Amino acid sequence: MVTTINDPIQAAKFLYRSTFGPKNGDVEKLLDFDGGIDGWFEDQYARQNLHLSLARKVADDTGTPLNESARMSAWWQRSLVGGDQLRQRVAYALSQIFVVSNNGGPGGEGLASYYDVLVRNAFERFDVLLKAVTLHPAMGQFLTLAGSRAHDEQNNTYPDENYAREVMQLFSIGLWELKINGQPQLDGEKTKPAYTQQDVEELARVLTGWRKDKDSDGKDSNTKPMVNNADWHDDGAKSVLGVDFPAGQSAEQDLDQAIKVLYEHPNTPVFISRLLIQRLTISNPRRSYIERVARIFIDDGQGVRGNMKAVIKAILLDEDLIEGHAMADYQGFGFSTRNFGKVKEPVIAMTNLCRALNVKSNDPRRWWDFPGLQSNFGQAPLQAPSVFNFYEPDYAPKGEIANKELTAPEFNIHSMDSMRRISNKMWGLILSHRLTGVEQWTWDRSPLENRVDKPEEYMAWINERIFFGLMSDELHQYIEDLLIKMTEQNIGTDRRTFATLFAIQCSPDFRCQE
Secondary structure, eight states: OOOOOOOHHHHHHHHHHHSSOOOTTHHHHHHTOTTHHHHHHHHHHHOOOOSHHHHHHHHHHHTOOSSHHHHHHHHHHHHHHOSOHHHHHHHHHHHTTSOOOTTTSOOHHHHHHHHHHHHHTTTSBHHHHHHHHHHOHHHHHHTTOTTOOOOBTTTTBOOOOHHHHHHHHTTTSOSBOBOTTSOBOEETTEEOBSSOHHHHHHHHHHTOSEEOOBOTTSSBOSSSOOEEOGGGSOOSOEEETTEEEOTTOOHHHHHHHHHHHHHHSTHHHHHHHHHHHHHHTOSSOOHHHHHHHHHHHHOOSSSOTTBHHHHHHHHHTOHHHHHTOBOOGGGOSSOBSTTOSEEOOHHHHHHHHHHHHTOEESOTTOOOOTTOHHHHHSOOTTOOSSTTOSSOTTOOOTTHHHHTTOOOGGGGTOOHHHHHHHHHHHHHHHHGGGOOOTTOEEOOOHHHHTTTTOHHHHHHHHHHHTSTTOOOHHHHHHHHHHHHHHHHTTOOHHHHHHHHHHHHHHSHHHHEEO
16 A cells, blocks of 8 residues: 555546546646645544435425435535545445435435545544444335334235345345455355345345334334334244354344444455455556555554444555556456546546636526436445445446456446437536536636647647646647637637537547546
8 A cells, every 4th residue: 555645647547436527626626735635534534424414405495395305415515625535525425335315215305414524534443334324214215124023924014135135146245155355255266145045035134123113203114223023033043154143132232243243244345345355446456556455454553343334445546456457367466557448437427627727607506417327327325226236346348358358347327318418418527617607507717718829728728627747648639629620710708618628528538547
């Protein structure tokens, strides 16, 4: 793990991975931060902006219900202008692992409250995070844990297995037994399942007895942690993943033991570390990168397991990111520089552009979902089509990536139609500098207007303020040639700025993260 970042290029790359995109001055602040990169992390750990309180304020100020519109307003404000960028970025990554969705989950208030669980616990110990996720009523509703009861022979009902299965498959240990470097453990040539159907059924018994709490009006609460009902709980003896749960334990005692079993399972460090690496840094980490992070998960150096502060720091400061090393083709040993990086999620590409242009809401009371994320970008926070998120972590599009046994999960979102919609909304954002409607966004185009007749200055501003020094020579030359050609044709300021910015946001330089 590197201990310093003193190069502007590495600082810019670090900020793309650890935030929703750098803003003007962020690179310089990072390089000059008191205490260096450690000081930056400590500062970010201490910052915290929650979503539910802001969504409630939006609803109160505008006289509207606390619905999905108010929740998305809070998400945009926290993501684009929040000072706790690392916490917000990690919470967004966690929201795509511990998936809850408005497709089967509660409304805006419950979802904003659930997102706050991820924000609050982003740097907590993993078992604390997992228990908070498990007991939130949004998860209880989405994966039908709320109301699950012990087997009733008379009515022929059984404990609900939904959460029991997904908490193992998706939230902790994964499907297959893993080595510390992420490779599957093999039995001959076959992968070894990490759990059995019997484990699912036993864990479902362990997790019986929870229901939503009540709000002051007597209605089921979507914001308070679930409470247990002793009459619903199966207090018989159970066995999960080879661990015995004694008879007579309460729902709380059984839950605590289940969380401990998953937290201490040998798969959990490597399974969670790999998912977070993919969400934050690169799609094809080398086995050695996964192992280094997993070992920090096991022991942060102070004997603490699952210290998320240490895990996130290890992910973002790994030496492979400085060297530009990724998994070699065909899962080989060694490394590849060509496979380094990842395709940005559409949402991340949009936030990167918004923060670079310092986009502002025209409504002083709130942010409206001007881009219409779910409809146009194929994804939006807490709006996945299922618990399996918007894409699979091992997805590889047909062709070279799949043939070389690599992954590119974010390509799973992209289709011809989504690419068209995303580009249209990016175009809309570029034109928004002149918009004044209350539900629209805007930004200040004057720095570009002042430089559009001076190609060298124009390109320098683009490289500094849109790419933060990461623009390739090839793209630089292409955009400059485009600008000069349009100038020679006496094309006006509008078209020259619109065309160059649109070409920039379409470019691999902008749509990929290294």
